[in-house]
Amino acid sequence: MSEYISLRMKSYFEPSHEGNWIEHKAHIDYDLWFIQSGIVNITIDGVIHTANPGDVIFLYPGVPYRASTSDMGCRFIYIHFDFEIGKQQRILNDFPLSGVISKDMIQEEFIRLGNAFYQLKLLTSxxxxxxxxxxxxxxxxxxxxxxxxxxxxxxxxLNEKKFRKPTTNLDVLKPVFNYINDNLQKSIKMNELAALVGISEKYFISYFKKALGITPGQYIYQIKMNRAREYLYSKKYTVQEISNLLGYPDPFTFSKAFKKYYNVPPSKFE
Known part of the structure; x- marks a missing residue:
């Protein structure tokens, strides 16, 4: 699924707040706060949640909150971002992930991001x-x-009544993803994929597009082009061999599909 994930950082900063700091807000993007010092209290629907140094606060778009700090003040790195899979925007809203993630769960990732932030801050050029x-x-x-x-x-x-219920489940499509990855050398038919998850071909195509925002045919095409790129980078295969490995009838058809995707023929791809 990694080929279809889109992550856009909107802004990032490291504010410091005095002990009297209070903020009432609802962001239009996803928001992650990496607490560097002090204590941050987040109040949502009257419930107070406390984050300590090393903890991460995850806020969802459109959710009103009240933030405040202790008498000692606080400092944290925040990043506003958008996240989607295929054309499915705000897909994280399908899951109850918004909350305080404690430092013992995410320490390694917390430290790595902090180092990356300070490196960017000092050496922006x-x-x-x-x-x-x-x-x-x-x-x-x-x-x-x-x-x-x-x-x-x-x-x-967010309690169960607040987060958006998913209309599709990507886990259902795992057998399909695995089958496609293992059978790129052949012509893959929609009825074969539908049979893997036990639904009709028509409903399968609709379900797949709703889950990823693209059709199964578009997904197969993109996977083949990503695999073709890997084969070319390895410099172990000829265009003829790659054409066979990816199920194209001849090198011309493969080259045409490749050029349509990357805007250059495979012979000139670097």
Whole structure:
């Protein structure tokens, strides 16, 4: 699924607040706060949640909150971002992840992101620093999702009535993803994929598009092009061999599909 994840950092900063700081807000983006010092209290629906140094606060878009600090003040790194899979925007809203993630659960990712932030802050002119911060943010989000999937964490900010119920479940499509990855060398038919999850072909196509925002055919095409790129980078295969490995009838058809995707023919791809 990593090919279809889109992560856009909107802004990032490190504010420091005195002991009398109070903030009432509802953000339009996802918001992660990495508490560096002091104590931050987040009040949502009258319930107070406390975050200590090393903890991470995860706020969802459109959710009003009241933030305040202790007499000692506080300092934290925040990042506003958007996250989607395929064309499914705000897909994290399908899961109760919004809350305080304790430092013992996310310490490694917390430290890595903090280092990336300070490196970017000090050396903004160096290429790649913002990209590295973005990759560290992705690692934090992946860790939170992993913790939730393993039953080790569930967000405290939104109860079951508040977060959006998913209309589709990506877990249902896992056999399809695995089958496609293992059978790129052949022509994959929609009825074969539908049979893997025990639903009709028509409903399968609709379900797949609702889950990812693209059709199964578009997904297969993109997976093949990503695999083609890997084969070309390895410099172990000819265009003819790659064409066979990806189930194209001849090198011309493969080259045409490749050029449509990358805007250059495979012979000139670097």
């Amino acid at each position: 160096l290429p790649g620093n913002r990209l590295y911060l973005k990759s560290c943010l992705m690692a934090v989000i992946a860790k939170i999702i992993e913790l939730y999937g393993q039953g080790q964490y569930i967000g405290q900010f």
